[in-house]
Amino acid sequence: MIVAQQKPLQEIADMVSDCKKVLLVGCAGCVTVCLSGGEKETEVMSSALRIKRRLEENPLTTVTFTATRQCDPEYIAEMDEMVKDVDAIISLACGVGVQYVAERYSDKWVVPALNTNFIGGSTVHGIWEEKCGLCGDCVLHKTGGICPIIRCSKSILNGPCGGSQYGKCEISKDTDCAWALIYERMKTLGKLNKLMEIQPPKDWSTSRDGGPRRATREDVIIG
Amino acid sequence: MKYLSKLQQVLETGNFAVTAEIGPPKHASAEGVRHHAHMMKDYVDATNITDCQTAIVRISSIATGVHVMDCGIEPIVQMTCRDRNRIAMQADMLGAYSLGMRNLLCLSGDHQKFGNHPTSKNVYDVDSMQLIYLVKRMRDEKKFFSGEEIKEHEPQFFIGAVANPFADPFEFRVDRLEKKVEAGAQFIQTQCIFDMERFERFMEMVRERGLHERTHILAGVTPLKSWRGAKYMQSNVSGMIVPEEIVQRLKSAEDPKKEGVDLCIEQINYIKDNIKGVHGVHVMAIAWEEIIPEIVQRCGLYPRPKFED
Numbered sequence: 001m002i003v004a005q006q007k008p009l010q011e012i013a014d015m016v017s018d019c020k021k022v023l024l025v026g027c028a029g030c031v032t033v034c035l036s037g038g039e040k041e042t043e044v045m046s047s048a049l050r051i052k053r054r055l056e057e058n059p060l061t062t063v064t065f066t067a068t069r070q071c072d073p074e075y076i077a078e079m080d081e082m083v084k085d086v087d088a089i090i091s092l093a094c095g096v097g098v099q100y101v102a103e104r105y106s107d108k109w110v111v112p113a114l115n116t117n118f119i120g121g122s123t124v125h126g127i128w129e130e131k132c133g134l135c136g137d138c139v140l141h142k143t144g145g146i147c148p149i150i151r152c153s154k155s156i157l158n159g160p161c162g163g164s165q166y167g168k169c170e171i172s173k174d175t176d177c178a179w180a181l182i183y184e185r186m187k188t189l190g191k192l193n194k195l196m197e198i199q200p201p202k203d204w205s206t207s208r209d210g211g212p213r214r215a216t217r218e219d220v221i222i223g
Numbered sequence: 224m225k226y227l228s229k230l231q232q233v234l235e236t237g238n239f240a241v242t243a244e245i246g247p248p249k250h251a252s253a254e255g256v257r258h259h260a261h262m263m264k265d266y267v268d269a270t271n272i273t274d275c276q277t278a279i280v281r282i283s284s285i286a287t288g289v290h291v292m293d294c295g296i297e298p299i300v301q302m303t304c305r306d307r308n309r310i311a312m313q314a315d316m317l318g319a320y321s322l323g324m325r326n327l328l329c330l331s332g333d334h335q336k337f338g339n340h341p342t343s344k345n346v347y348d349v350d351s352m353q354l355i356y357l358v359k360r361m362r363d364e365k366k367f368f369s370g371e372e373i374k375e376h377e378p379q380f381f382i383g384a385v386a387n388p389f390a391d392p393f394e395f396r397v398d399r400l401e402k403k404v405e406a407g408a409q410f411i412q413t414q415c416i417f418d419m420e421r422f423e424r425f426m427e428m429v430r431e432r433g434l435h436e437r438t439h440i441l442a443g444v445t446p447l448k449s450w451r452g453a454k455y456m457q458s459n460v461s462g463m464i465v466p467e468e469i470v471q472r473l474k475s476a477e478d479p480k481k482e483g484v485d486l487c488i489e490q491i492n493y494i495k496d497n498i499k500g501v502h503g504v505h506v507m508a509i510a511w512e513e514i515i516p517e518i519v520q521r522c523g524l525y526p527r528p529k530f531e532d
């Protein structure tokens with residue numbers, strides 16, 4: 001899933017400082033699961049903003065709505081009516097949701113309440129970790145199911161580098177060295193010989209380096 | 224036989240090579256570099272020029288190489304994968320070769336997190352293993368990294384790489400060295416050795432696989448100036464092992480600097496006399512370049528071999 005975290009309240013308040021009425025839009029997708037932009041967080045943020053503005057003697061009216069998914073126009077359309085009389089929309093979705101909302105309501109000031117961090121999952125309750133580098137050409141079959149593109153701080157394909165020690169990455173004692181994990185896993189699988197193959201330079205054109213990406217499936221295109 | 228560089232000639236004619244390291248400055252004057260180069264000129268076969276070491280902005284390794292060459296030392300240009308994509312790397316390689324530089328050392332580079340630009344973006348378009356292979360292919364098959372033919376004047380570098388016997392997983396360190404040799408590394412400089420016992424175990428594995436006959440291994444050593452420096456490396460530099468007795472030895476020394484030099488000389492002599500398969504020593508006198516002549520001399524490694532051009 002996409003993991004996102006809330007921006008500081010002050011930063012969000014500054015984005016709508018000249019507004020009298022705003023709509024806060026949550027999303028029931030990934031950001032609900034990672035506890036940053038679901039229905040509950042949307043309500044809490046709405047009250048926090050109202051209280052803040054009241055204390056500043058510049059009251060703000062808020063309305064809230066939580067879309068099933070903000071990355072789908074069909075679910076955003078449900079708030080067409082609510083949008084009409086607000087000065088701004090605060091989206092508590094990932095960057096995708098914010099853009100869908102901005103696209104649909106082209107005459108509205110749409111602002112992000114979250115920072116979209118990465119795609120990954122939680123390890124224990126309250127901790128999420130990045131797992132996939134979205135490179136567009138998966139190599140997990142070569143690396144024991146551990147992504148070196150994003151979990152190695154240097155995206156090394158022939159690791160581990162000389163900074164790997166005691167299973168940790170050179171950047172921090174709190175960061176596992178992806179290549180130490182890969183090594184251990186390949187050893188368990190009896191496939192260490194696979195790590196002796198020199199992995200060739202990666203074709204980054206399937207990643208963001210090839211320009212904005214688009215996925216097409218002719219067979220499911222309607223009309 | 225025609226050699227790609229003097230360093231290659233030194234190594235392939237069976238000499239015990241001596242290389243050192245010059246760290247370019249964090250400003251735009253090469254005066255210090257030139258001073259150090261003049262000083263160590265007769266005592267080393269070639270000197271590494273670090274490439275924004277520890278991710279701190281400094282004069283570029285190639286520009287520094289020009290100064291060093293001008294002072295009469297053969298440079299070993301370090302090239303990290305951190306700051307340049309494959310386009311910029313090749314452009315710099317063509318440039319370095321056109322300026323007369325003949326040794327290229329390929330390495331990953333320290334992550335920028337601890338440098339003076341921690342908010343920068345890193346590149347890692349290719350990794351060090353791939354870089355070795357691509358530089359070799361450039362030379363032997365006249366091909367750019369993309370595979371496109373280099374019509375003429377392909378750069379022909381003597382290719383170096385690094386190995387760190389002190390990083391983990393230990394068992395995989397020799398495997399990775401073997402990969403680098405397969406990729407095309409003709410010489411290897413190791414991380415600073417303080418844990419001699421571990422280095423010996425590493426070399427034993429190297430010899431078992433005959434890697435010392437396929438590449439030239441230069442043992443990395445560093446003279447320590449103070450116990451604090453030793454302690455710092457012991458606890459803050461990932462991939463480094465500094466045994467506690469070394470810290471203690473410096474701590475209890477009357478003249479720690481002298482003790483540091485003595486220790487370094489002991490290490491070099493030990494490696495030279497006892498560890499088979501090591502073809503030279505790489506002295507990294509970090510911010511202490513002026514000590515190189517003394518170390519080389521006291522190890523009986525002076526004068527250095529001379530060759531007709």
Ligand code: SF4
Pocket residue numbers: 151152153154155156159160161162163164165168169170171176177178179180
């Ligand atoms: S220590 Fe491990 S994870 Fe960190 S950069 Fe090196 S190989 Fe990658």
